[in-house]
Amino acid sequence: MDGTRLDLNLLLALEALLAERNVTRAAARLNLSQPALSAQLRRLRDIFGDPLLVPARRGVIPTQRALELQAPLRESLRALRSVVAERVHFDPSAAELTVAVAASDYAQCAMLDRIVEIQRKAPKLRLSWRQLYAPELVGQMERGEVDLAIMTPNTAPKQLLTLPLFDERYVVIARHGHPVIEGSIDVEQLCALTHVAVSPRGGGFAGPTDVALAAIGRQRRVGLSTASFLIVPELVARSDHIALVPERLVLRKSRDLQILEPPITVTGFTLGMAWHERSDAEPALAWLRNELDS
DNA sequence: TGAATTGGATGATTCGGGAC
DNA sequence: GTCCCGAATCATCCAATTCA
Numbered sequence: 185m186d187g188t189r190l191d192l193n194l195l196l197a198l199e200a201l202l203a204e205r206n207v208t209r210a211a212a213r214l215n216l217s218q219p220a221l222s223a224q225l226r227r228l229r230d231i232f233g234d235p236l237l238v239p240a241r242r243g244v245i246p247t248q249r250a251l252e253l254q255a256p257l258r259e260s261l262r263a264l265r266s267v268v269a270e271r272v273h274f275d276p277s278a279a280e281l282t283v284a285v286a287a288s289d290y291a292q293c294a295m296l297d298r299i300v301e302i303q304r305k306a307p308k309l310r311l312s313w314r315q316l317y318a319p320e321l322v323g324q325m326e327r328g329e330v331d332l333a334i335m336t337p338n339t340a341p342k343q344l345l346t347l348p349l350f351d352e353r354y355v356v357i358a359r360h361g362h363p364v365i366e367g368s369i370d371v372e373q374l375c376a377l378t379h380v381a382v383s384p385r386g387g388g389f390a391g392p393t394d395v396a397l398a399a400i401g402r403q404r405r406v407g408l409s410t411a412s413f414l415i416v417p418e419l420v421a422r423s424d425h426i427a428l429v430p431e432r433l434v435l436r437k438s439r440d441l442q443i444l445e446p447p448i449t450v451t452g453f454t455l456g457m458a459w460h461e462r463s464d465a466e467p468a469l470a471w472l473r474n475e476l477d478s
Numbered sequence: 479t480g481a482a483t484t485g486g487a488t489g490a491t492t493c494g495g496g497a498c
Numbered sequence: 499g500t501c502c503c504g505a506a507t508c509a510t511c512c513a514a515t516t517c518a
Contacts, residue, residue: 193485207505220486222506244505483516492507498500 194231197224199261201237202254203326205244262461274467276306281468283309286316286324287334290382290413291455294352294432295334295476302475309472325460331469333458334476340458349477353452354392356444357417357434358426365426371402371447378407380419380427393428396450417441 197210201221204210211221229236232253237244246254287295292313303309316333322341324330337346356374358365364373374397381391389406397403407425410416416427421440428450434443457476463469 208503218505219488219507223485226506479518481517484514485512486514487512488510490508493505495503497502 194224194228195257195261197221198228198236198250198253199257201225201244202246202250202257205237205246207237207244258461262464274471276309276471278308279306279468280308281310282312283331283469283472284312284314284329285332285334286314286321286330288316288413290430290433291316291334293414294430294455298476298478302472305475309468321458322460326462331459331463332472334455335458336453337456337458338454340456344458344460345464346456346458347473347477348454348456351452351454352430352432354428354446354450355431355434356426356428356446357420357437357441358444359421359423360440360442362424362426362442364424365442365444367442367444369426369444369447371400374426374447375402375404377405377424377426379404380408380410380416380425381406382413382416382429383409383411391428392450392453393448396448400448 200210201207207221207225208218211218225237232249234249235247236250236253237246292299299311303311314330316335318335318339318341321330321333322343325333325344333340333344334349337348340346356369358369358377364377379393381389381393383389383391389409393404408419410419413429413433416429417434417437417440419425420427421437428446430452431443434441437443457473459469459473
């Protein structure tokens with residue numbers, strides 16, 4: 185390899201090519217024309233003495249050498265971006281930008297206080313919430329359609345960087361004046377009453393509650409499945425149904441609902457953030473992540 | 479300061495492979 | 499066989515940089 189001919193732009197080109205696996209899209213990502221990036225790829229091949237990316241059915245696929253380069257290249261560029269970013273001062277009070285955040289409606293609800301505080305500190309910051317769909321998240325972030333995702337880190341795509349924010353637990357909710365439930369609930373009542381369940385993708389009737397019940401040889405009846413978390417407290421408040429929901433969803437709902445300790449152990453979850461390496465050193469996004477984590 | 483070099487853009491073309 | 503897509507290449511031009 186002839187290292188004297190290597191410049192940073194070529195490494196950025198290789199990074200984009202490895203991420204997109206398509207010369208045309210990688211060129212668009214770098215704001216270059218396809219022939220210009222093709223020429224950079226030619227120089228990279230010349231320098232590394234390896235084809236690096238070879239034509240495939242759709243786009244290009246990396247050679248073994250290119251795959252070996254991918255991780256160290258990512259780390260090196262990340263370090264370089266950090267060095268540059270440290271010198272850029274971000275002023276939240278004056279910053280005018282729009283940040284796209286993917287999250288479930290529960291996650292939006294859970295982060296409400298922090299969002300209000302962030303918008304107080306950065307009044308010109310516009311947050312664009314969009315529905316979280318994990319399988320498309322990496323592509324959305326690579327295309328710049330999503331800057332940050334609020335999700336459980338263990339379900340985040342492996343290509344993304346993650347940071348846990350807080351642990352969440354489940355509580356049982358029932359309406360005040362419920363004919364059966366008053367102040368507490370036992371396993372018999374939990375299994376006898378009709379539940380409202382959330383299935384973000386729609387149509388599902390099983391969740392962590394069913395896993396916990398199955399572990400003790402019991403089951404429940406889900407009478408209503410909804411794709412939205414936010415509607416569940418309202419449904420429970422207006423019916424004799426009950427629900428197991430993340431605690432932060434109903435923290436301010438005790439006037440309308442009884443919030444009860446579950447009679448079984450339902451495994452909670454960790455809510456966190458996920459973001460793409462390309463925005464890791466972005467000062468505004470780094471500031472936002474730091475605020476969400478505070 | 480002007481020539482040489484470098485890198486990128488544009489437009490056109492070729493080539494290979496897949497879909498129909 | 500034809501069409502489409504994507505990669506690669508070529509010719510030409512332009513702007514920025516380097517160097518004598």
